[in-house]
Amino acid sequence: MTLSDRILMGPGPCNPYPEVARALARPMLGHLDPDFLALLDDVNDMLRRVWRTSNALTFPVSGTGSAGMEASFVNFVEPGDPVVIGVNGVFGGRMVDLARRLGADVIAVEEEWGRTIDPERLLEAHPSPKIIAVVHAETSTGVRNDIAALGREKGEALLLVDCVTSLGGIPVLVDEWGIDIAYSGTQKCLGVPPGLAPMTVSARAREMILPRPTSWYLDLNMISRYVTGEGTRAYHHTAPISMIYALHGGLSALLEEGLEESWTRHGEVGTALQNGLVDRGYSLWAQEGFRLPELTTVTLPHGVEDDHYRHELLHRYGIEIGGGLGPVAGKVWRIGLMGHTARHRNVTALLGALDEIGTGL
């Protein structure tokens, strides 16, 4: 097999931080080895800093971002529970699919793709929902939904937030915003390969964990006895050691730079890319004021043919960008600048490549 090397400017995975490759090469340890448990504690402490939370139950779920979503619902949702879910893209729709499988009474609050969801609509959708769930950064549209307003007004509801594409790239303030349950993925703005889903659960939400969820693998009652180190540490499933090494490496790089500095860097390169694309005739698709810097969505100008451009980018330049999903397939690009990929040189390379393809160079 060839060792293809890409600039990963799709909607994730990004290029991992160089520190990650070094971390992956650490010698294997057992999942109950005291040295590994110390490293896991260190990962969870770093995750608390990145989530801006003091939640004791903060850890990486042993699966990709979607496993984090599943853990966030399956531990809390029983048949008949009223669950309000915002839907303005693929990942809100995925929450609805999962919650319905679990028997929830789902109240879906839909908004046009590319536009943000008015928090008032979510707050008024049901008089006493058990959960209000929303995607912070919609990976299918490049739109940010407002979370802080939901936290202020949520009442007794649990606020459940998909932070897969936001964590590390834009502010996510779990405690300040009043988020109860949140999940992310390692392969976006954390600059780590895909495979883990960082998750955090508030003290209030912990008291509402179902005693016996239908999932064994994602049962937080058992998982928390292993990951938190509270009481006696009890084995649940074998932790994915190498991926936790990788996350340790990525979080160390991120926090050495500084979380706020990472937000600033993602913001600056995103703006530079968006300006450069507008200059070339592309239209920004996401609603103004709610555009993600880490994921830019554009509709293509006349003469820019989706398949041809993406093929040339991949095969001549080794640059991956993402196509549109669902109704906007073929009409929209999704261009990521996440984690280690969020560098000005990558903006320069992509814009230059688009110019060359356009002029037939």
Add this chain to the structure above:
Amino acid sequence: MTLSDRILMGPGPCNPYPEVARALARPMLGHLDPDFLALLDDVNDMLRRVWRTSNALTFPVSGTGSAGMEASFVNFVEPGDPVVIGVNGVFGGRMVDLARRLGADVIAVEEEWGRTIDPERLLEAHPSPKIIAVVHAETSTGVRNDIAALGREKGEALLLVDCVTSLGGIPVLVDEWGIDIAYSGTQKCLGVPPGLAPMTVSARAREMILPRPTSWYLDLNMISRYVTGEGTRAYHHTAPISMIYALHGGLSALLEEGLEESWTRHGEVGTALQNGLVDRGYSLWAQEGFRLPELTTVTLPHGVEDDHYRHELLHRYGIEIGGGLGPVAGKVWRIGLMGHTARHRNVTALLGALDEIGTGL
């Protein structure tokens, strides 16, 4: 953090093959990149060779071995389904726990820990079970259960087998034995870090996949559209790229040596360890004729104190072995020789270390 380096002779993870470290260092690719999809196809082809199957749906589940267990049940079990499960250790009991969460009518066939389950008892437990489930190699006891006899007589039932600790170490003949659903883990006799669960599903079982399982993450209807390459490849969740690289590296090493040669190597080192321990006064715990070479269980002779010996092994020699689980905690050791750890030099090192600790050297 220190870079502790261990000989991993516990019940898993093992030391990965050296080729795995190289594979983990491959540059990141997107989960829809044609070069990555070719590598995934290659992994699945190698898995078919290791499983001894032609099953089209053969792939690594994006989670650890227990996620493979969950995928094996949640896609097939509906409330009220009669499910016969053999229980002669922790991992049979885990199957019972999960099947009951899914509402199955579980008929548990129990056997004393350390003894094998008579296949006739499983076959006679229910007149028409939907599933007969059993653990091939019980990681908690070191006992092998007979699978071939179940396959011959199973009738209309689906035969579901936990091969976490058997695959790659002892013969697992999926097609010849008539196994319908099987899962494993990467961190045992495949010589890869923990994090993926190789799974295979027969054509007959595929037709019985529930249209809408309660799990979204493990829904085989959607996953199979991504992993098999049948029809149009559709994104489900972001594949754990680095771990699939690792599995590619490990399977390549295993198949270069040869699958039967790997079985022979595991058999030889296991016998050498068991003889060496008996010579030193240890008693083999698992029933004769059904002892796993890759996982030896022993009861400790007079004068060998569990905590002291395991502490010395870990801290003076960097050797990890496993303690007993549940009722035999403190009384039994579980010593693994799996994957790259299954080398004669490791047997020599462990026996020598035990001698030194015993004589106070």
